[in-house]
Amino acid sequence: MFALIEPVIQTVKKNSVVFLFSGQGIDYGAELMGMYDLFHIYRKYVDECASIIFEYMQIDFVSCLRAQCGKKEQTDIVLQQLTIFVHQYSYAMALINLKIHPEVIIGHSFGEYVCACVSGLFTLRDTIYLVYNRALLLRRAMGGAMLSVNLSQQEAEQYCNEAVSLAVINSPDFSVLSGSESCIDSLKEKLTEKGIYCKLLPVNIAYHSNQLNGIRDEFRKVFLNVEPKNSNTAWISTVTGDYVSTEKVCNSDYWCSQLCDTVLFAESVTRCISGQTEKRKVFVEMNSQNVLGNYIKSVKSNSENNTAETVVLTKRKDIHAYNRFLYKLAELWSCGIEIDWSYIWNSGRAKLI
Numbered sequence: 001m002f003a004l005i006e007p008v009i010q011t012v013k014k015n016s017v018v019f020l021f022s023g024q025g026i027d028y029g030a031e032l033m034g035m036y037d038l039f040h041i042y043r044k045y046v047d048e049c050a051s052i053i054f055e056y057m058q059i060d061f062v063s064c065l066r067a068q069c070g071k072k073e074q075t076d077i078v079l080q081q082l083t084i085f086v087h088q089y090s091y092a093m094a095l096i097n098l099k100i101h102p103e104v105i106i107g108h109s110f111g112e113y114v115c116a117c118v119s120g121l122f123t124l125r126d127t128i129y130l131v132y133n134r135a136l137l138l139r140r141a142m143g144g145a146m147l148s149v150n151l152s153q154q155e156a157e158q159y160c161n162e163a164v165s166l167a168v169i170n171s172p173d174f175s176v177l178s179g180s181e182s183c184i185d186s187l188k189e190k191l192t193e194k195g196i197y198c199k200l201l202p203v204n205i206a207y208h209s210n211q212l213n214g215i216r217d218e219f220r221k222v223f224l225n226v227e228p229k230n231s232n233t234a235w236i237s238t239v240t241g242d243y244v245s246t247e248k249v250c251n252s253d254y255w256c257s258q259l260c261d262t263v264l265f266a267e268s269v270t271r272c273i274s275g276q277t278e279k280r281k282v283f284v285e286m287n288s289q290n291v292l293g294n295y296i297k298s299v300k301s302n303s304e305n306n307t308a309e310t311v312v313l314t315k316r317k318d319i320h321a322y323n324r325f326l327y328k329l330a331e332l333w334s335c336g337i338e339i340d341w342s343y344i345w346n347s348g349r350a351k352l353i
Helices: 010-014 029-038 040-057 061-068 077-097 109-118 124-141 153-157 181-193 210-225 252-260 265-273 293-301 321-334
Strands: 016-021 104-107 144-149 164-171 174-180 198-200 234-236 281-285 308-310
Touching (some): 077 109, 153 164, 164 265, 174 210, 181 198, 234 265, 281 293
């Protein structure tokens, strides 16, 4: 069932959509399988990815993922990273098939690989090649930790040293610190004693930290087999906090920085909503959760521009992943975004009342 939605005035046609691609910390396996089983357009893109993954790993990606769902042990890093990519890529392509086209795209951390593929910078085959080989290198860097902290960038930097890096700036008052397990555990204890909110992220790699400098050179070599194209979608980088140029993101140096340096998510969102425009921006995450939405709200509240509008999904977790996708479509429609419903009606799951 759809949630009740207030009538929309036609002037909201001027709204524009921003696609958001999340990074680490979320296991999308169950959500992917839920969408795969019920939505044929989404399934088409998953199968396309799966055929390429088979060439690299000689595994049935969908069967492996289905077998993994419901198990408590952490998924292998390679399968985990591929799952995050495949799910968000297929989700985005499903929305595009429904004629929901992004005016801007933003990738949080690993999410920039989905940006690169959706924008046309990398082919699907090349992107999966990069994701796969990146994950193989990350296997060797396991043994780290990441801590989300209720601290501004300036406050968080006070705790940084050779062993602890400022990994992410999510909002004006939330950052992520990254480093060795022992250092992060010690830091968590110290911050807790001071009454500062902090939470360990469900990862065992110190992403965006000095610990990854050891694989930087090998990662650079991976790009020798990739031929970038021209990006055809406006894309705001979370490496620079500004719109990207094709020349810059074609360079392997950019992706090495993207692996090791700080994620400037708050700065990227600020850049997106800055400037005078009649269009209201509707931020849409490429999953059925709301991983980044609260951070966007915080950035918006600290911005002089009030045109941004965040799409927030229902907080109900007792409904199927595909139903949560339908809720998202309803919310987009309520924001004045035009949708081609024919793929939904022709899916065989819509019924006349």
